[in-house]
Amino acid sequence: GAVVSQHPSRVICKSGTSVKIECRSLDFQATTMFWYRQFPKKSLMLMATSNEGSKATYEQGVEKDKFLINHASLTLSTLTVTSAHPEDSSFYICSASRGGRTGELFFGEGSRLTVL
Amino acid sequence: DAKTTQPPSMDCAEGRAANLPCNHSTISGNEYVYWYRQIHSQGPQYIIHGLKNNETNEMASLIITEDRKSSTLILPHATLRDTAVYYCIVINTDKLIFGTGTRLQVFP
Numbered sequence: 001g002a003v004v005s006q007h008p009s010r011v012i013c014k015s016g017t018s019v020k021i022e023c024r025s026l027d028f029q030a031t032t033m034f035w036y037r038q039f040p041k042k043s044l045m046l047m048a049t050s051n052e053g054s055k056a057t058y059e060q061g062v063e064k065d066k067f068l069i070n071h072a073s074l075t076l077s078t079l080t081v082t083s084a085h086p087e088d089s090s091f092y093i094c095s096a097s098r099g100g101r102t103g104e105l106f107f108g109e110g111s112r113l114t115v116l
Numbered sequence: 117d118a119k120t121t122q123p124p125s126m127d128c129a130e131g132r133a134a135n136l137p138c139n140h141s142t143i144s145g146n147e148y149v150y151w152y153r154q155i156h157s158q159g160p161q162y163i164i165h166g167l168k169n170n171e172t173n174e175m176a177s178l179i180i181t182e183d184r185k186s187s188t189l190i191l192p193h194a195t196l197r198d199t200a201v202y203y204c205i206v207i208n209t210d211k212l213i214f215g216t217g218t219r220l221q222v223f224p
Contacts, residue, residue, distance in 0.1 A: 004159075032210060043203075044160070044214040093159050097210045103150045105212060107159030 002028050004096050006108035013084055014116055021079045021111045023094030029074035030096035034105070035067075038091040050077045084115040119143065119206045125219040128198075134191040136218050138204030141185040147208045149180060151189050153200040154217075160203065163189065194222045 003026040013019050023033055031052050036044040048069050049057045056069035066088075068080040077096075081088050091112050095105040121139040128134040140149065151163040164171055164178045166187070171178045177190040191198055203217040 006159075034211070036214075043216050044154075046211065046213060049211060091157070095159070095212070101165070102210060103148055103165060103205070103207045103212065104162055105210060107161070110157065110159050112157075 002096075002098055002106040004030075004094065004106045004108045006092075006094055006111050008111060009109060010112045010114075012114045012116065015085055016083055018080055018082045019084055019113060021081075021092055021094075021113070023077045023079070023096070023108050025075045025096045025098070025106070028096075028098040030077075030098060031074060032097045033071060033077040034095045034097075035069060035077075035079050036093045036095070038093060038110075044093060047079075081113065084113070086115045089113055089115045119213075120204045120215050122202075122204055122215065122218045124216065125221070127221050127223060128191075128194045130196060130222055130224050131193055134194040134198065134220055134222070136189040136191075136202050136204075136220065137186065138189070139186045140204070140206045143184050143206050144208070147206045149178065149184075149187050150205045150207060150212070151176070151178065152203045152205065152212075152214075153198075154203070155197075155200045160214075163202075194220075196222050196224065198222050 005024045007022045033050040035047045038044045047062045050071040052071045058064045071077040093110045095107045150165040152160040154160045166178045180187045199222045201217040
């Protein structure tokens with residue numbers, strides 16, 4: 001089946017620094033990727049929709065200058081958490097559509113960010 | 117907002133069928149019912165989807181009522197590895213909005 005990989009799986013950083021999380025579709029081209037965040041024991045919250053070659057579309061309440069998304073190629077999207085603070089600590093998950101059945105998305109393993 | 121309602125938790129004995137209900141009374145004619153699950157600290161995994169007809173694959177069966185206002189995901193022989201949060205999602209695009217899901221605990 002289709003594989004989506006995220007890197008790093010875990011990252012710890014100091015307050016004020018920026019962290020980049022990569023999402024790669026390993027065996028298919030993904031014109032659209034989605035970024036979610038998840039707090040402990042909570043559901044996934046959609047942050048933004050990332051389209052190759054264009055600006056990401058952010059959900060209401062998500063700061064675009066805080067969470068920079070770049071989708072430079074059909075197999076790679078990146079999420080950069082800028083000037084991270086402890087409240088940004090969360091589980092970040094990406095998903096990708098390979099343009100098949102609507103709604104059938106492939107998810108990465110997730111990246112756990114801890115900001116000290 | 118999610119358009120579905122699911123019980124917050126369910127238990128199931130190993131080897132028995134797990135029947136997970138989902139209410140989607142406001143579903144539109146062109147919206148599909150999708151089921152995903154998330155095992156602890158992993159990304160969600162696609163299980164099955166349907167529009168009107170009942171569906172079956174190697175993982176599960178999906179029963180959709182005739183009026184499409186509710187559905188049931190059936191894991192025919194639950195195993196301990198099926199312990200996860202199960203999400204029922206109603207969509208007609210790739211933009212998945214997750215509700216709170218059902219936390220299924222399979223016990224020995």
